[in-house]
Amino acid sequence: MIVLGMMIFIWLLSLWLQPILQPYVEAFLLSLYGDRYETYIPYKMTALHYVVYAMALGFILGLPLEIKYKRAKSKCLKKLKFFDSLESENILFILSLARDQQGYVTPMDIASQSTLTIEKAQNILSKLQKDGFAELSVTEKGDILYYFAGFTEGEE
Amino acid sequence: MIKFFGRLVILFYVVGFFLILALLPGIFVIDGIYRVLDNTIFLAIFMSLISIGYALFCMEGKRLEKKQMQRTQQAVAMTVANRNHGVVSVASFALESELPLSQCEEILKEMEHRKVLRTSSLLGKMAVYQLDDHVYGQMPYESDDNEEADDEDSEYDDEDSEYDDEDSEYDDEDTEYDDEETQELEQSQRIRKKRIVRAVFITVIGTLIVISEEQILLNVSEYLYAAITALIFLVFIGRYLLSSHRKADQRHSEHDVLRYVMDKEGELNPKEIPYYTHESYQSMEPMIDKWHKRNYCSITHQEDGGIIYLFPNYTDESEVCEYDEEYDPIPEWIDKRSRFLLFCCLAFVFSYVGGYALVHWNSLIFILACTIIGGIYGHFAFTQKPELERMERIALQVATKKGGALAVYELAYNARITMDEAAKVLEKWEQTNIARKVYPEEGVPVYMVSGVVSKEQRLSSEHV
Numbered sequence: 001m002i003v004l005g006m007m008i009f010i011w012l013l014s015l016w017l018q019p020i021l022q023p024y025v026e027a028f029l030l031s032l033y034g035d036r037y038e039t040y041i042p043y044k045m046t047a048l049h050y051v052v053y054a055m056a057l058g059f060i061l062g063l064p065l066e067i068k069y070k071r072a073k074s075k076c077l078k079k080l081k082f083f084d085s086l087e088s089e090n091i092l093f094i095l096s097l098a099r100d101q102q103g104y105v106t107p108m109d110i111a112s113q114s115t116l117t118i119e120k121a122q123n124i125l126s127k128l129q130k131d132g133f134a135e136l137s138v139t140e141k142g143d144i145l146y147y148f149a150g151f152t153e154g155e156e
Numbered sequence: 157m158i159k160f161f162g163r164l165v166i167l168f169y170v171v172g173f174f175l176i177l178a179l180l181p182g183i184f185v186i187d188g189i190y191r192v193l194d195n196t197i198f199l200a201i202f203m204s205l206i207s208i209g210y211a212l213f214c215m216e217g218k219r220l221e222k223k224q225m226q227r228t229q230q231a232v233a234m235t236v237a238n239r240n241h242g243v244v245s246v247a248s249f250a251l252e253s254e255l256p257l258s259q260c261e262e263i264l265k266e267m268e269h270r271k272v273l274r275t276s277s278l279l280g281k282m283a284v285y286q287l288d289d290h291v292y293g294q295m296p297y298e299s300d301d302n303e304e305a306d307d308e309d310s311e312y313d314d315e316d317s318e319y320d321d322e323d324s325e326y327d328d329e330d331t332e333y334d335d336e337e338t339q340e341l342e343q344s345q346r347i348r349k350k351r352i353v354r355a356v357f358i359t360v361i362g363t364l365i366v367i368s369e370e371q372i373l374l375n376v377s378e379y380l381y382a383a384i385t386a387l388i389f390l391v392f393i394g395r396y397l398l399s400s401h402r403k404a405d406q407r408h409s410e411h412d413v414l415r416y417v418m419d420k421e422g423e424l425n426p427k428e429i430p431y432y433t434h435e436s437y438q439s440m441e442p443m444i445d446k447w448h449k450r451n452y453c454s455i456t457h458q459e460d461g462g463i464i465y466l467f468p469n470y471t472d473e474s475e476v477c478e479y480d481e482e483y484d485p486i487p488e489w490i491d492k493r494s495r496f497l498l499f500c501c502l503a504f505v506f507s508y509v510g511g512y513a514l515v516h517w518n519s520l521i522f523i524l525a526c527t528i529i530g531g532i533y534g535h536f537a538f539t540q541k542p543e544l545e546r547m548e549r550i551a552l553q554v555a556t557k558k559g560g561a562l563a564v565y566e567l568a569y570n571a572r573i574t575m576d577e578a579a580k581v582l583e584k585w586e587q588t589n590i591a592r593k594v595y596p597e598e599g600v601p602v603y604m605v606s607g608v609v610s611k612e613q614r615l616s617s618e619h620v
Contacts, residue, residue: 003210029186049196055203059210063497067490070217074486077228078434080235086254095251103247133246133257135282149282150245 002066007058014050090116090124095148103151104137106144191365198367202360202504209394209500213493216398220405220485226436229253229263230272234431237273237287238295244273245284270437271462272427290458291427353494356501363505375515382510385526386503392533393499401492406574408483409435410443414569422470424453426463452564452575454598467565468600473557477550477570547571547581555605562591562603 073083093114098105110121125146128134137145192199236252237244250260264285267273273285372379412433417424419432429440444465447453453465513521550571555562568578582603585591591603 048200049193052196052200052203055207056199059203059206067494070221070490071487073221074224074484077224078482078484080228080232082228082232082253082255087250087256091257092251092254095247098247099251128257131257132282148245148247149284150240150243150248 002069003058003062006062006065007054010057010061011050011054014054018050090114090120091128094121094124094128098146098148099151101151103148104145105148106146188361188365192361195364195367195369197369199364202364202501205390205500205504206497209390209496210493212394213398213489213496216401217486217489217493220489223436223439224434224486226438227430227434229255230267230430230436233263233267234272234287234291234295237285238292242287242289242292243284244287246282267437270427272437288427288460288462290425290460290462291431294425294428295431349494352498356498359505360501363508367508371515372511375511378514379507379511382514383507385510386507389506389526389529389533390499390503394496396533397492397496397499401489403574404488405485407572407577408485409439410568410574411479411572412483413440413443414565417467417565418470418475418569422467422474424465424467426465447575450575450579451600452579454600466598466600467563468596468598469558469561469563469566469602471558474554474563474566475569476554476557477572479572544581547573547577551578551581551585552605555603560605561594562605563600564603 076083094105094110097109097113101109105125107118107121107125110116110125111118114121116124125134129136129146133148135147135149137147139145232253233244233249236249239252240248244264246257246261246264249255249264250257253260255263264273264283268275268285272288272291274288275283275285413424413429413435416429416432424444426437426440426444429435430437433440435443444453448455448465453467456464456466458464510525513519513525547567551562551567554566554570558566562582564575564578564582567573567582568575571578582591585605586593586603589606591605593601594604595601
């Protein structure tokens with residue numbers, strides 16, 4: 001994927017840069033070759049040129065990057081750690097808070113211990129509840145708690 | 157003043173000289189680039205070749221990555237359950253693994269389907285899963301508080317360890333030397349690889365500069381012959397690299413599972429596999445099914461209906477050879493892929509040089525070059541004699557330790573080969589009367605190697 005991404009990036013970059021740079025390159029070549037310029041370099045860029053050179057450069061630049069990425073990912077997985085596709089930091093923070101509170105958490109808990117506002121914490125919690133990852137719980141006083149299973153001892 | 161101007165002029169000359177020196181390679185480089193640009197069609201053919209090779213190896217890479225990912229996900233779920241008194245939920249798993257909640261749910265459901273986890277609560281995102289009792293009972297104690305406990309213990313251990321320190325100093329020196337040696341070896345290999353890559357890269361660019369479209373169009377048939385020959389070689393080399401990689405990967409996978417079998421004294425509980433080995437349930441299932449179908453191991457059932465595979469004839473002597481090095485399939489596969497891409501580059505160069513040789517030189521040179529390359533390929537692809545000798549030597553070593561009795565898995569583990577390869581060696585021995593098949597009570601055959609006699613047996617033998 002890195003190689004393919006690099007190819008597309010270079011292709012787009014060359015399409016954007018070519019009209020800007022071409023006059024300068026031509027002026028340089030004209031000064032270098034003089035009168036021979038037209039006969040020596042009868043050359044025009046076509047779509048094939050762009051694709052082929054984007055492919056070549058994509059491989060040259062992308063392959064070492066891809067190899068490094070794959071090696072690092074494999075090393076991580078061997079150590080039982082995941083390299084990518086991670087959950088959002090806010091949700092992970094809410095879950096860690098839930099773990100500390102035996103699974104029960106309120107928007108106020110989150111707002112008091114993080115940079116999230118009460119409203120934003122409330123939104124995240126209600127989304128998690130709607131998706132089925134949390135349950136609603138009500139205290140005697142009528143406070144609403146969000147409950148995450150699996151953090152209470154002896155729970156099954 | 158005149159002196160100053162004189163020095164200034166000299167300085168200008170020197171700067172001018174170096175500027176001209178720098179400009180000359182610049183002109184050559186620009187000239188080269190424009191020649192390559194003129195041969196874009198050949199570069200397109202070359203890039204197509206590279207892309208096909210890359211795509212072929214990508215499929216194998218995807219398979220390896222998927223297996224590694226599945227195994228890690230399952231092992232992490234089991235680790236979380238182990239830390240949490242055998243209990244795991246979507247939330248606790250997501251917190252530990254940092255994977256998305258929906259993905260965690262899918263993984264836990266899959267493990268529940270395989271009866272590694274069970275739940276008494278309603279199925280769904282809020283379900284709390286309990287790890288299989290037998291698996292949980294066998295797992296080493298692990299908790300979040302472990303680190304603190306370890307710190308306390310280590311204080312007491314420190315006193316004892318002072319006495320051990322003197323001994324360990326000598327060992328440390330040895331390991332340092334070993335580390336340095338391996339680092340030096342790795343570095344020299346890396347430098348060698350870089351040199352090869354650079355040389356091939358320069359050769360390809362040189363070919364792209366030298367190549368002439370007119371000349372090729374004039375002698376199409378010769379260049380076509382050379383290109384077809386290069387492609388045939390490339391297909392053979394690709395096939396060889398892929399099959400040798402698959403073979404090595406299969407060997408290491410089976411060895412990994414057999415190491416677990418040895419640690420568990422001849423028993424295999426499939427539910428434990430991701431925690432103790434580098435295999436996932438999905439990758440291990442066909443492997444163990446095949447072993448059972450070919451009668452390399454027997455099955456017994458636990459009280460809860462779980463399956464345990466039993467390997468015959470296990471004793472402490474079953475493990476003769478020790479293998480320390482860690483195998484990682486991804487870097488190995490990357491290495492093979494890089495090698496194939498380099499061969500793609502060489503095939504491209506060969507098709508031009510071969511065509512040139514056919515046109516300008518004697519065609520005998522071309523045929524000779526093809527024969528040499530074919531010979532080298534054949535030497536690497538079909539030479540198996542030393543491998544067979546190694547297997548037989550290890551089989552005899554294990555059989556000697558075990559008083560002549562040898563099971564298929566013992567040979568497979570010690571020689572680091574697949575169970576099928578080990579079975580083939582032993583079947584060959586049976587056919588040539590070197591060993592005979594014996595069926596113990598479990599019904600899984602063990603081979604009795606003749607000629608393996610203990611010292612007592614030798615001394616008590618009767619003279620005829």
